[in-house]
Amino acid sequence: MYHLAGYDDAVHAWWSLLLVAAACRGRDAPERTAPRADAAVKLDERERELDEREAELERKLRELTSQPLAEGSGDPALVRGAPFEGVKLGTTVAPFGPLAPLRPSMTRKEVLAAIPTATAAGDILWVPTEIEGVTAELFFDEAERFERLVYRLPISGRHTVSLAWGAPDDSNTWFGTTADHWRAMISDVPKNGKLELSISTFTRFSDLIGAGPDGLADKQPLIGAEVADLHGRYGARLLDPELAGDPAELVLSGATDLCGRPTELMLPLDLRGRVKSILVLQCFDDHDDNRRSALATMEKQWGPGTPLRTEDDLLVFAWTLATRRIEARVTRDHHGAWVWQVKITPK
Numbered sequence: 001m002y003h004l005a006g007y008d009d010a011v012h013a014w015w016s017l018l019l020v021a022a023a024c025r026g027r028d029a030p031e032r033t034a035p036r037a038d039a040a041v042k043l044d045e046r047e048r049e050l051d052e053r054e055a056e057l058e059r060k061l062r063e064l065t066s067q068p069l070a071e072g073s074g075d076p077a078l079v080r081g082a083p084f085e086g087v088k089l090g091t092t093v094a095p096f097g098p099l100a101p102l103r104p105s106m107t108r109k110e111v112l113a114a115i116p117t118a119t120a121a122g123d124i125l126w127v128p129t130e131i132e133g134v135t136a137e138l139f140f141d142e143a144e145r146f147e148r149l150v151y152r153l154p155i156s157g158r159h160t161v162s163l164a165w166g167a168p169d170d171s172n173t174w175f176g177t178t179a180d181h182w183r184a185m186i187s188d189v190p191k192n193g194k195l196e197l198s199i200s201t202f203t204r205f206s207d208l209i210g211a212g213p214d215g216l217a218d219k220q221p222l223i224g225a226e227v228a229d230l231h232g233r234y235g236a237r238l239l240d241p242e243l244a245g246d247p248a249e250l251v252l253s254g255a256t257d258l259c260g261r262p263t264e265l266m267l268p269l270d271l272r273g274r275v276k277s278i279l280v281l282q283c284f285d286d287h288d289d290n291r292r293s294a295l296a297t298m299e300k301q302w303g304p305g306t307p308l309r310t311e312d313d314l315l316v317f318a319w320t321l322a323t324r325r326i327e328a329r330v331t332r333d334h335h336g337a338w339v340w341q342v343k344i345t346p347k
Contacts (some may be wrong), residue, residue, distance in 0.1 A: 004329050014289070016028075016220065024079075026231075027177075028220070036269075037196060046342075052312040063129075063309060069134060072271050079108060080126065080145055081129065081130050081131045081132040081133075081134070082130060082131055082132060083131075083132050083156060084131050084133065084134055084153060084156075084157050084160055084214045085156075085160050086203075087131055087166035089160070089161065090164065091164065091165070091167065092165065092177060092180075092182075093165055093175065093180075093182040093183065093184045094180065094182055094199075095131065095149055095174035095182075095199055096282065097129045097131055097134075097136070098115060098117055098127055098128065098129060098130060098136075099115060099127055099129075099136055099149060101114040101115055102114070102115065102138075102146070103146075104180070104181050104182070104201035104254065105145070105146075105201075106145070106146045107144055107145050107146070108125070108140050108145075108146075108275055109144075111125060111138060111146060112125070113310045114333075115127055118138065121137075121187065121327065123139075123140070124137050124138060124139055124140075125137070125140075126138070129151075129209070133153070133154045133194075134151055134152065134154070134157070135151070136149065136150070136151050136152075136173065137150050137151045138150075141251050141262070142236075142239055142251050143236040143237045143251045143253070143255050144236065145237075145251075145253045146201070146253070147200060147201075147253055147254060147262070148198050148199065148200035148254075148255075149198070149199045150196055150197070150198050150199075151196070151197040151198075151199070152195070152196055152197075153194060153195050153196075153197055154193070154194065154195075155190050155193065155194075155195055157195060157197070158186055161174075161184075161186065161197065165184070168185075168186065170287060170289075171185065171285040171286075171287055171290070172185055172186050172187070172188060173185045173256065173260070173285070181201050181202055181203070181242075181254075182199060182200075182201065182202070183199070183200055183202035183254075183255050183257075183260070184197060184198065184199045184200075185198050185260045186198075186307070190337075194296065196262065200254050200255045200260070201253060201254030201255070202254050202255040202256055202257060203252070203254060203256055203263075204257045205256050205257065205258050205263075205282060205293075205294055205297050205302070206301070207298070208252070208256070208280075208282075208299045209298065209301050209302075211301070212290055213322075213323060213324070214278055214324055214344055215222070215301075215302060215319070215321055215324050215344055216278075216280075219297075220233065221278065222250075222267060222275050222278055223275050223276065223278060223324070223344070223345075223346055224274055224275060224346075225274065225275050226272075226273055226274050227240065227248055227269065227273050227274075229308075230248070230250075230267075230275070236251075237250060237251045238250055238251075239251060241269065247266040247267050247268040247269065247279070248266075248267040248269060249265065249266055249343040250265040250267060251262070251299070252265055254263070254281070257291060257293075258269060258282065258283070258284045258285065258290045258294055259282070259284050259285050259290070259336075260282035260285060260336075261283050261337070263280065263281065263282050264278040264279075264280070264281040264333070265278065265279070265280055266278070266280075266281070267279075276345075276346075277343060277344060277345045277346075278342075278343070278344040278345075279327055279341065279342070279343055279344075280340075280341075280342040280343075280344070281333050281339045281341055281342075282294055282336060282339055282340040283333065283335075283337050283338065283339045284339070284340070284343065286337075286338060291330065291338070291340070294340050295317065295328075295340070298317070298319075298328060302319040302321065302326065303319065305317030305318060305328065306318045306319070307318055308327075310329075313328075314329055314331075315329065316328065316329045317329070321347070322347075323346065323347050324344055324346065324347055325344075325346070325347050326343070326344050326345075327342070327343050328341065328342045328343075328344060329341050
């Protein structure tokens with residue numbers, strides 16, 4: 001204990017000298033500072049890394065316990081899966097292995113019927129792949145429709161996939177045919193020695209907007225409609241506001257040709273519960289080509305946009321349709337990702 005007491009005395013003396021020195025220099029006394037912000041960031045990153053390692057361990061255990069025991073030998077070693085290099089991937093993007101029956105429009109119930117080996121693990125479904133070093137998980141949107149399939153592959157899997165599907169584009173993305181609407185994206189940086197290959201449905205941005213009354217592809221107007229009527233039209237795809245004053249949301253599954261995440265379509269309501277405007281958040285995969293492509297698609301559908309500047313000196317493109325006014329700007333969404341924010345209001 002005398003060591004601690006001596007240490008405290010030394011610290012006190014050192015701090016006193018700092019105070020005196022500061023006073024002599026005519027400056028404010030130094031304050032005890034809070035831990036640096038980057039230390040908190042590093043702690044968060046460390047926690048995420050540990051969570052991911054725990055999740056990866058759980059995936060490996062699920063795969064191992066799903067495999068049959070070796071026959072003939074008293075050794076209960078588990079039979080290893082087939083090597084990924086020998087898996088038939090096909091010449092275009094599509095789910096492979098036991099997940100080949102998956103189709104873009106399936107609900108969770110339909111997936112369970114089509115893939116009997118699928119098992120729930122919380123909100124996701126996991127499927128034994130029977131492929132060495134490869135795990136697979138299925139994710140669903142709020143309407144319980146298939147959203148994306150994530151394979152975790154050995155690092156060498158990128159080469160194997162590229163041999164089958166060709167080289168990916170600058171966004172590390174492959175697109176399937178217009179008939180099947182599959183899109184795949186592979187991660188750049190491995191986690192725990194694995195790369196993520198995410199396969200999802202996709203809809204072209206040009207198919208989301210159109211000549212409908214709201215400037216969208218939908219032929220029936222959203223603006224002015226009551227929430228109760230929209231429930232009859234869209235069923236579980238329409239999400240009610242969580243709190244008073246929040247917008248309703250129309251769930252759009254899958255990705256687009258511009259972004260690996262779904263487009264968000266928010267519906268602000270008036271006091272009577274009617275849709276008063278539409279807010280579309282169209283993300284793009286951090287590539288200037290995708291940002292420009294989105295603008296080109298809007299101008300092809302609605303005509304040349306009129307460039308304007310807001311009070312904050314932000315660039316906005318505006319269109320005036322028969323009964324609607326549209327304004328689009330580039331900003332960041334709640335994920336921190338760059339998006340085109342498209343606001344549609346009555347004219």
